Amino acid sequence: MASKNIWNNIKSVFVVEDETLIKNEQSGEAVKNGKTTTVPRKTPSKNSPVIEQSSMGQQGKVTSKFIDVLLGAMEKSNLDGFDYLEYKQSLSSLAKMPMDEKTKFQSAFAMAQTMGATPQKLVDSATHYINVLKEEEHKFEKALANQVDGNIGNKREQITQLDSVIKEKAAQIKRLTEEITQHQQKIEGLENEISKSSVKVETTKNNFIASYNKLVAQIHSDVENMKEYLK
Secondary structure, eight states: OOOHHHHHHHHHHHSOOOHHHHHHGGGTEEEETTEEEEOOOOOOOTTSOOOOOOTTOOOOOOOHHHHHHHHHHHHHTOOSSSOHHHHHHHHHHTTTSSOOHHHHHHHHHHHHHTTTOOHHHHHHHHHHHHHHHHHHHHHHHHHHHHHIIIIIIHHHHHHHHHHHHHHHHHHHHHHHHHHHHHHHHHHHHHHHHHHHHHHHHHHHHHHHHHHHHHHHHHHHHHHHHHHHHOO
């Protein structure tokens, strides 16, 4: 198993502890000790496991929360003896030495050989930790899927239900609007009939009165004549 000292320093072996450096890592620049320096980027090899970024276009960033979770999983699965992690610690100790990368790897391996390490053992143990991290990725994807189902999925279902209610109410509004239009048209028709009926009734009334007055006037005239002529 790895020594306690290695696990106390493992985070600094894999990630930059300077928070400002981490924040600017994505942009390719780092601000350290008041100076801006360029952080060299390496193109991942064809065998490097790469998790695709979200299709929503949001750029991810390294966080201590997830780094701690992943390194914790590696710690629980640490292999016995001198393996990739101890070799990584040796490489880290040579980080500030004026050597090229090849020399650093060879120098660290020279010490690793004294501990029984071989190139194949180091590669195999590194592959072991990659598989450990892949398992954490699967766990994360499962937990994320459950979160999506619990939060986003339920909200989408609510949206679907509300959309159905809106369509139903819109159909009701349309039907009621059509009924209101029909009632208004019927009211207009009845008002026209009332107007026509009123004119007809008034005409009938006036004709009756005119006829009545005509006859009554004639009778009054005859009465007057009879009184005068029939004595």
